[in-house]
Amino acid sequence: MANFNLNKVIMGGRLTADPELKQTPSGVSVCTFSIAVNRRFSSKDSSQQTQADFFNVTAWRATAELVSKYFRKGSSICVIGSLQNRTWTDQQGVKRYATDIIADEVNFVDSRSESAGAAQAPYTPDAYSAPSFSSDAAAAPKFEELKTDDDLPF
Numbered sequence: 730m731a732n733f734n735l736n737k738v739i740m741g742g743r744l745t746a747d748p749e750l751k752q753t754p755s756g757v758s759v760c761t762f763s764i765a766v767n768r769r770f771s772s773k774d775s776s777q778q779t780q781a782d783f784f785n786v787t788a789w790r791a792t793a794e795l796v797s798k799y800f801r802k803g804s805s806i807c808v809i810g811s812l813q814n815r816t817w818t819d820q821q822g823v824k825r826y827a828t829d830i831i832a833d834e835v836n837f838v839d840s841r842s843e844s845a846g847a848a849q850a851p852y853t854p855d856a857y858s859a860p861s862f863s864s865d866a867a868a869a870p871k872f873e874e875l876k877t878d879d880d881l882p883f
Contacts, residue, residue, distance in 0.1 A: 736811040738830050742766035744804050750797035760793035762786050788832040796835055805838035
């Protein structure tokens with residue numbers, strides 16, 4: 730059996746607080762933040778329910794600086810990275826575990842006008858208006874007719 734390892738995460742959600750930018754003793758930027766991601770499920774009575782899951786994210790170097798500069802509490806964000814497990818022993822001697830997302834890249838989701846305001850309206854499908862298409866034959870694109878298939882590269 731082949732040795733197959735894959736650790737890839739793509740998460741989209743909203744920041745739960747302003748990101749925290751710090752520097753390591755050697756001067757490397759590290760930014761930590763948490764995102765809330767809504768999860769839908771059906772309850773026992775078949776009604777749709779929504780519950781938020783919270784994920785801790787760590788970004789390093791230029792990605793850390795980008796997050797701390799452009800994202801704030803409530804900003805929508807798409808994080809692409811990997812999962813990393815940490816273990817430590819607390820002051821009471823109890824072994825603790827945490828799983829973090831290590832961000833390889835982050836992407837903007839909000840438009841500039843949306844990210845500037847504190848209150849952001851959620852997306853609703855009813856607010857979307859589909860583009861209208863003309864049924865006018867004159868507006869339709871013209872295609873060139875091929876006489877033989879001899880000139881095709883496949």
